[in-house]
Each structure stands twice: as C-alpha cells, then as structure tokens.
Amino acid sequence: MHYIEGLSQAEIAKRTGLSHPMVNRLVKEGHERGYVRIEVKSPRQDLFELEQALAEASGLTEAMVVPTASDQDSVNLQAAGRSVADHILTVLRDGDTICVSGGVGVSAVIQAMEPTRAYDVTVVPATGGVQGKHFVDVNHLAAQLASKLQGRAFQIHAPIFAASRAERDVLMSLQSVGEVLDRARAARIALVGIGSVLSESSTYFSLHAPGAGGLDGLRQSRAAGELIAHLIDADGHLCDYPLNERVVALSPEELRTIPMTIGIAAGAHKAEPIAGILRGGYLDILATDEATGTHVLDILKRPT
Structure with a gap:
C-alpha cells in the first residue's frame, strides 16, 4: 500500500483500521526484513563514482x-572554481587563516565566491610575488579574497624566485617575509593551483625565473607539474632542478601539513601534473572537471 499504491501511512491506517503507530512500525519492519529496498539513481552518478575512485586511488x-x-x-575551470568557493564558505570559520598561491585556478575560486556574511579571517600568500602578472599574482589574489570575505590580508614583499640559493636564504630570513610565511604555515586552509610545465600553455616560464636550463633542463629534470612554484616529478617527489632551491615559498612538505589543502586545475594538459602531485600526497581535496578527472584516474592506475 505504501510503496506500490503510494498511500500515506495515515491513509493506510484509515483503510485497515490499524493505528498510525502500528502502520509506521510495519513499514519500518519491512525495511528491516529486507522486503523493501531503496535505490537512488542520480543523473550525476558518474561524477560521484569518479570522485570516489579518485579519492580511493590517491x-x-x-x-x-x-x-x-x-x-x-x-569554462570548466570556472565551474570547478564555483564548487571550491561553495565548499570553502561551508567549512570556513571565524579566526581561520587561509594561505593561497597565485594562478588562474585560485583566481577562478575567488571570482566565484559569494559570501553572505563577513568572516573574521586572515588571508596570506604561500609564495613570493610575480612582477607584471597583477591579476594572477599571489598578493593581488590574497587581497581580493580578503576583500570578498571582509577579512584582512597580508602581502609578501619578495619575488617568487631568487637569483641564487644564497639570495633565497637571505630573503627567507627577512622578518617581513618570515612572518608572512609563518602565518601561511599556521593556516587551516590552503588554496593552490596546479601548474603544467611542458605544454604550450604552461605558465611556469611566465614566472620570469632567471635561467635554469630552459625547456631542455625541464625535460631532463623529469618534471611532471608545478606546485607553489616547485617542480614535482611523476612519482610526487621534488625534482632535482636548480630553481627548486631558489623558490621563496612554503615547501610542498610544509603545504602537506596544513589541515585542508585544496588544489584546483582543469584541462588535458593538467592531468599529468595533477597525477604527480596526488602521488606525492600534497592535497586533501582536488577540484577538476570530469574529462580531466577521468584522465587523471587513468594515469594513477598505470604502474609507475
């Protein structure tokens, strides 16, 4: 009567002369005895299964x-950005610190964010800045995010790459730089982009790093992708590459210790970088689109 004829429990009670509590008990007993099974068929079932498979594989x-x-x-990156923006607003708490990288993925999240209240939060850069790339520079994005959340932002007054390892050590020792990066290390949430390095659309060279062997040097390093300006190989390890010693930023190992690290990327050229970074265990949450996620899962299933 309830499931096949579509009658309410009140209607069943009236028709049978049973009490409403008795009807409720019988319906419940039908579940417990296995007489009734409920299946949910969602139009997005494929996405749910892909999400689960990616989580299990990585x-x-x-x-x-x-x-x-x-x-x-x-377009797909903007959609992924909206999902991340909604998630952050769901989990964000007053008193939180968020650290961010630069890049178009992080920008997509910030552009999609529509908070309904002010948040007492702090936003800090996880890397040094990039001259001439204002709209995707980490300082600009940190300020934008803080403005949307009505929180406060810190700026880092150092380039993303130093000219030498010695210069990098000097920059990292400066109180103004060290205080910002210490705040980043203490963040509860990190939001970072995932960079490609060998595709034509790679932004790695746009960071204007002073020479380190060019594209040939990158190939020899076996780099798969870039995370907070560090090159990562297909197995998730830091590459043996000169610029990795000259990055003014948190290290990938430090990023891994942040309680909630969210990475965002979309596009076929990002599949190999995503897979390498997932193998390194640097992220807690990945946001991407279905085609990219499917490609990433295929890569993760391959023997390394």
Whole structure:
C-alpha cells in the first residue's frame, strides 16, 4: 500500500483500521526484513563514482568533479572554481587563516565566491610575488579574497624566485617575509593551483625565473607539474632542478601539513601534473572537471 499504491501511512491506517503507530512500525519492519529496498539513481552518478575512485586511488579526503561543459578549459575551470568557493564558505570559520598561491585556478575560486556574511579571517600568500602578472599574482589574489570575505590580508614583499640559493636564504630570513610565511604555515586552509610545465600553455616560464636550463633542463629534470612554484616529478617527489632551491615559498612538505589543502586545475594538459602531485600526497581535496578527472584516474592506475 505504501510503496506500490503510494498511500500515506495515515491513509493506510484509515483503510485497515490499524493505528498510525502500528502502520509506521510495519513499514519500518519491512525495511528491516529486507522486503523493501531503496535505490537512488542520480543523473550525476558518474561524477560521484569518479570522485570516489579518485579519492580511493590517491588518498584524497575528497574529490570535487564538475561536468565537462565545454571544450574550453577556462569554462570548466570556472565551474570547478564555483564548487571550491561553495565548499570553502561551508567549512570556513571565524579566526581561520587561509594561505593561497597565485594562478588562474585560485583566481577562478575567488571570482566565484559569494559570501553572505563577513568572516573574521586572515588571508596570506604561500609564495613570493610575480612582477607584471597583477591579476594572477599571489598578493593581488590574497587581497581580493580578503576583500570578498571582509577579512584582512597580508602581502609578501619578495619575488617568487631568487637569483641564487644564497639570495633565497637571505630573503627567507627577512622578518617581513618570515612572518608572512609563518602565518601561511599556521593556516587551516590552503588554496593552490596546479601548474603544467611542458605544454604550450604552461605558465611556469611566465614566472620570469632567471635561467635554469630552459625547456631542455625541464625535460631532463623529469618534471611532471608545478606546485607553489616547485617542480614535482611523476612519482610526487621534488625534482632535482636548480630553481627548486631558489623558490621563496612554503615547501610542498610544509603545504602537506596544513589541515585542508585544496588544489584546483582543469584541462588535458593538467592531468599529468595533477597525477604527480596526488602521488606525492600534497592535497586533501582536488577540484577538476570530469574529462580531466577521468584522465587523471587513468594515469594513477598505470604502474609507475
């Protein structure tokens, strides 16, 4: 009567002369005895299964996969950015510190964020800055995010790459730089982009790092991707590459210790970088689109 005829429990009680509590008990007993089984068929079931498979294959706490709605990576990145923005607003608490990297992925999250109240939070850079890339520079993005949340932002007055390892050590020892990076280390949430390094669309060289062997040097380093300006190989390890010793930023190991590290990327050229970074265990949450996530899962299933 309840499941096949669609009658309410009150209607069943009236028709049978049983009490409403008795009908409720019988319906419940039908579940307990296995007479009734409920299946949920969602139009997004494939996405849920992909999210679960990515998490199981990589050790992620959560994967957030949006439909691939366009052949333009920027459109899919915007959709992934909205999912991250919504998630951050769900988990964000007053008193939190958020550290961010630069890049178009982080920018997509910030642009999509629509808070409904002010948050007493602090936003800090996780890396040094980049001259001439204002709209994706870490200082600009930290300020934008803090403005949207009505919190406060700190700026880092140092380049993302030093000219030498010795200069990097000097910059990292400066009180103004050290205080910002200490705040980043103490963050509860990190929001970072995932960079490609060998594709034509790679932004790694746009960081204007002073020479380190160019594209040939990158190939020899066996770099798969970039995370907070550090090159990571396909197995998730730091590459033996000169610029990795000259980065003014948190290290990937320090990033890993932040309680909730969210990475965002979309596009076929980001699949290999994502897979390498997932193998390194640097992220807790990954946001991407379905086509990219499927490619990443295929890579993760390959023997290394």
